Amino acid sequence: MTTRRDLFRLGAAASLGASGLRTTAFPEHGLPPGRPHLDYQPVLTPNGVTLPFRIVDGVKVFHLIAEPVEHTFAPGLQGACWGYNGRVHGPTIEAVEGDRVRIWVTNKLPQSTTVHWHGLHVPSGMDGVGGLSQRPIEPGETFRYEFVLRQHGTFLYHSHHDEMVQMALGLMGLFVIHPRQPEEPPADVDYAYLLSEWHLEPGMRRPDPNEMADFNVLTMNGVAFPATAPMVARRGERVRIRIGNLSAMDHHPMHIHGHSFEVVATDGGPIQETARWPEATVLVPVGSTRTIEFVAENPGDWAFHCHMTHHVMTQMGHGIPNLVGLDATASDEAVAAAVPEFETMGEDGEPTIPPNSAPMAGGKGPAGMITMGGMVTVLKVRDTITTRDDPGWYVPPAGTTAAPATAAELERDGIRP
Amino acid sequence: MSRAAAVSVILVIALVPGCGLPTHAIADRQADAWREAQARVRGSDGIAVSVDDLLADGLSAHDAVQIALHHSRTVPAILAQLGVDAAAWVTASRLRNPSLHADALFFGDGTEVEVGMLAPLLDSLQQPLREAQAEQELLAAEATATRAIVAVAFATRRAFVDLLVAGQRARLADEGATAAAAAATFAQQLAAAGNAAPEMLAQVLAAHADAELRAAEAADAILPRREVLQRQLGLFGPRTAWQTQGELPADPMAGIDLDAIETRAVQRSLELRVANARLAAAHQASAWTDRATLLPGSEVGISAMRESDGEAALGPALRLELPLFDGGGAARTGAAAATGLAAARLWQLGIDVRSAARLLRDRLRGAANRLQFAREVAVPAAQRATTATLQRYNAMQVGAFDVIAARQRELATSDRELTTLAEAWQLRLQLEELLAGALPELSPSAATGATSHPSTAGVHR
Numbered sequence: 001m002t003t004r005r006d007l008f009r010l011g012a013a014a015s016l017g018a019s020g021l022r023t024t025a026f027p028e029h030g031l032p033p034g035r036p037h038l039d040y041q042p043v044l045t046p047n048g049v050t051l052p053f054r055i056v057d058g059v060k061v062f063h064l065i066a067e068p069v070e071h072t073f074a075p076g077l078q079g080a081c082w083g084y085n086g087r088v089h090g091p092t093i094e095a096v097e098g099d100r101v102r103i104w105v106t107n108k109l110p111q112s113t114t115v116h117w118h119g120l121h122v123p124s125g126m127d128g129v130g131g132l133s134q135r136p137i138e139p140g141e142t143f144r145y146e147f148v149l150r151q152h153g154t155f156l157y158h159s160h161h162d163e164m165v166q167m168a169l170g171l172m173g174l175f176v177i178h179p180r181q182p183e184e185p186p187a188d189v190d191y192a193y194l195l196s197e198w199h200l201e202p203g204m205r206r207p208d209p210n211e212m213a214d215f216n217v218l219t220m221n222g223v224a225f226p227a228t229a230p231m232v233a234r235r236g237e238r239v240r241i242r243i244g245n246l247s248a249m250d251h252h253p254m255h256i257h258g259h260s261f262e263v264v265a266t267d268g269g270p271i272q273e274t275a276r277w278p279e280a281t282v283l284v285p286v287g288s289t290r291t292i293e294f295v296a297e298n299p300g301d302w303a304f305h306c307h308m309t310h311h312v313m314t315q316m317g318h319g320i321p322n323l324v325g326l327d328a329t330a331s332d333e334a335v336a337a338a339v340p341e342f343e344t345m346g347e348d349g350e351p352t353i354p355p356n357s358a359p360m361a362g363g364k365g366p367a368g369m370i371t372m373g374g375m376v377t378v379l380k381v382r383d384t385i386t387t388r389d390d391p392g393w394y395v396p397p398a399g400t401t402a403a404p405a406t407a408a409e410l411e412r413d414g415i416r417p
Numbered sequence: 418m419s420r421a422a423a424v425s426v427i428l429v430i431a432l433v434p435g436c437g438l439p440t441h442a443i444a445d446r447q448a449d450a451w452r453e454a455q456a457r458v459r460g461s462d463g464i465a466v467s468v469d470d471l472l473a474d475g476l477s478a479h480d481a482v483q484i485a486l487h488h489s490r491t492v493p494a495i496l497a498q499l500g501v502d503a504a505a506w507v508t509a510s511r512l513r514n515p516s517l518h519a520d521a522l523f524f525g526d527g528t529e530v531e532v533g534m535l536a537p538l539l540d541s542l543q544q545p546l547r548e549a550q551a552e553q554e555l556l557a558a559e560a561t562a563t564r565a566i567v568a569v570a571f572a573t574r575r576a577f578v579d580l581l582v583a584g585q586r587a588r589l590a591d592e593g594a595t596a597a598a599a600a601a602t603f604a605q606q607l608a609a610a611g612n613a614a615p616e617m618l619a620q621v622l623a624a625h626a627d628a629e630l631r632a633a634e635a636a637d638a639i640l641p642r643r644e645v646l647q648r649q650l651g652l653f654g655p656r657t658a659w660q661t662q663g664e665l666p667a668d669p670m671a672g673i674d675l676d677a678i679e680t681r682a683v684q685r686s687l688e689l690r691v692a693n694a695r696l697a698a699a700h701q702a703s704a705w706t707d708r709a710t711l712l713p714g715s716e717v718g719i720s721a722m723r724e725s726d727g728e729a730a731l732g733p734a735l736r737l738e739l740p741l742f743d744g745g746g747a748a749r750t751g752a753a754a755a756t757g758l759a760a761a762r763l764w765q766l767g768i769d770v771r772s773a774a775r776l777l778r779d780r781l782r783g784a785a786n787r788l789q790f791a792r793e794v795a796v797p798a799a800q801r802a803t804t805a806t807l808q809r810y811n812a813m814q815v816g817a818f819d820v821i822a823a824r825q826r827e828l829a830t831s832d833r834e835l836t837t838l839a840e841a842w843q844l845r846l847q848l849e850e851l852l853a854g855a856l857p858e859l860s861p862s863a864a865t866g867a868t869s870h871p872s873t874a875g876v877h878r
């Protein structure tokens with residue numbers, strides 16, 4: 001492994017500082033390929049996978065296959081999407097600063113495509129913008145992208161050809177580059193999320209790329225709560241969460257409960273320690289990444305979610321009258337009066353909903369229904385953990401859960417409800 | 418020849434008694450017409466129970482035909498008209514009556530008396546031809562009456578279908594109004610909760626008012642159709658309170674044979690029978706006109722005279738019209754032309770009957786195909802649309818208004834199905850009427866294919 005001192009000895013260390021390109025000059029053949037678990041702590045992509053590679057003559061070789069994918073957003077909700085290597089979104093590409101990577105891209109889509117390496121400082125001809133950097137990859141063709149990674153941080157890859165359609169159908173993924181020589185202590189656990197949004201009416205199978213405003217499926221790593229796998233940390237661990245946003249039209253204010261954090265990096269590079277401040281919510285704009293870090297010091301189950309309330313609903317209908325303030329049965333009674341067969345809709349007498357649709361909200365929680373869906377996951381902090389698998393629901397110590405008032409308590413505090 | 422023999426010959430020629438059609442021929446023709454009409458109309462058998470009993474348990478199409486034929490005064494009127502027409506022809510078939518004249522002159526020495534009798538010259542030669550003509554005209558009159566009775570039966574059935582359709586259309590419009598009322602109630606609840614903009618509330622209430630108006634129009638449209646049938650049945654007073662039985666039968670093609678329709682229509686046509694008889698009559702008329710114009714208005718007879726002195730004498734008498742100005746040529750030409758006219762009418766009528774048969778058959782098939790499409794495709798599609806909207810409603814994707822709108826579209830499709838069913842039944846009845854021998858008056862819609870039906874749900878308009 002090449003050390004930072006080696007780089008200086010090469011006489012090529014050329015960080016240009018906060019105001020310029022955060023690019024380091026590496027030899028054209030790159031440095032020896034960085035090795036997982038030895039040279040870096042691999043990132044965890046909940047509900048996702050990391051793209052495997054092989055080393056060929058000192059080059060890390062990856063293969064992405066752009067293809068149609070039958071994808072499950074949430075239980076009961078499938079989509080005819082486009083993704084990479086059979087997944088929505090594509091696998092997380094993970095490498096180390098200084099690696100030379102060769103990424104083969106095979107197009108098995110019914111139309112031409114390209115791949116853009118979002119945030120990476122690559123040669124212009126490798127930038128993947130259809131028509132600008134290269135001719136598009138036609139169906140059946142395989143193209144080579146090859147470059148040396150001159151940065152570290154959280155980046156993205158996505159189609160940059162017929163972007164509106166191809167990104168709306170899911171052609172995107174995370175690109176994580178670890179530092180060759182970390183300047184800060186590494187996190188104990190390193191999670192990565194890619195946020196995106198879709199328009200998929202109940203009963204439809206194909207996300208609608210023409211939608212501009214009414215996105216009704218909001219996903220983290222391609223899935224909507226309650227399908228989102230939880231993050232798991234041991235109390236006292238330093239947690240890093242990388243958040244990329246390739247939604248079509250929406251920025252997402254991502255909020256964590258029970259903790260505060262600092263934004264330590266963007267897709268532009270690391271933020272100097274002196275420039276950070278504590279936050280509990282970070283706005284992740286469209287086409288950017290934010291990396292946050294904090295110490296998980298508060299045991300419990302903590303929601304981590306977009307704070308836009310319509311983004312924590314799945315397949316929310318926006319064409320219904322406002323029923324707040326009405327008798328709950330008023331709407332049903334109107335329908336039953338007009339449509340005699342309404343009462344006996346389903347075969348079992350239960351009302352039926354369209355095939356291929358998910359409830360708007362709802363996962364079952366330890367204390368009842370969780371009335372959120374969409375862009376929600378849970379950080380589970382425990383005093384002890386043995387794996388990163390879901391440890392189940394948190395059991396709070398006695399007396400630390402909100403509970404109904406007793407008459408004696410109210411009397412004591414002079415509360416007259 | 419002696420004088421006496423000569424007088425005898427003249428008497429025989431002039432006074433052949435009893436020649437011509439008998440008076441009972443009138444009643445015979447009436448009976449024949451009624452019998453044949455009954456044979457041509459299904460359900461024309463007599464009423465086994467009382468009219469009141471028929472009316473009591475709901476009026477069927479069969480009941481209506483029975484009442485119209487047996488209870489109303491329409492058939493007696495038709496048969497009386499036949500009597501009037503037949504009587505004229507029976508009369509016309511007889512020999513002209515001879516005339517008798519007597520003169521008395523009073524002289525001083527006594528009275529002179531002259532008595533004579535004259536009969537039309539050559540009438541006995543024309544009379545068989547006139548009788549043959551009258552025979553044909555009686556046939557024509559009888560067929561005309563038969564056709565009229567058949568037409569009464571089918572007019573009754575058509576009126577019955579019209580009434581059923583109006584009732585079913587009103588029920589659909591009622592369902593549309595019910596749906597609109599549900600929307601209105603819901604909109605008012607939303608407004609009371611502060612959740613409906615005034616414009617939205619106004620739109621929903623306006624749509625409801627419109628639907629109620631359409632339902633009322635559809636209900637009012639029943640009344641005139643009911644009265645058409647009342648008149649057809651000849652009912653009045655308490656007996657007008659009947660209700661119809663059942664709905665329009667679902668299959669307007671059931672039990673009708675559409676093969677060789679032209680031939681069968683021609684064979685059964687009463688109009689063609691009338692026209693045939695009229696042609697034969699015109700032939701006969703032309704023949705006797707030829708004879709009658711030989712010595713027009715001439716009469717022969719005998720004359721007897723007794724002088725005042727008591728001497729008496731008997732001798733032949735003759736009165737001749739001199740064809741100086743009218744030689745009868747125009748009358749003969751006219752009679753021949755009338756024959757040509759009758760032949761041409763017969764020919765054209767055959768064309769019309771065949772055309773009507775083809776038109777009604779093809780339009781019935783077309784309507785039946787559309788009906789099948791409406792039933793098997795359009796209505797189920799509209800129902801599935803409602804079901805799908807209901808599912809979206811259950812998934813909270815759309816609101817009650819969307820479900821109600823889907824329901825109203827479904828009702829509009831059902832209204833279209835009903836319109837098609839009604840059209841098919843009217844065509845079926847016209848075709849049946851044609852095959853029963855009566856060329857129906859083809860309505861403009863039957864002739865042109867245009868339809869105009871009052872809309873009830875109105876959404877599809």
Ligand SMILES: [Cu+2]
Pocket residue numbers: 250251252253306307308311375
């Ligand atoms: Cu959001």
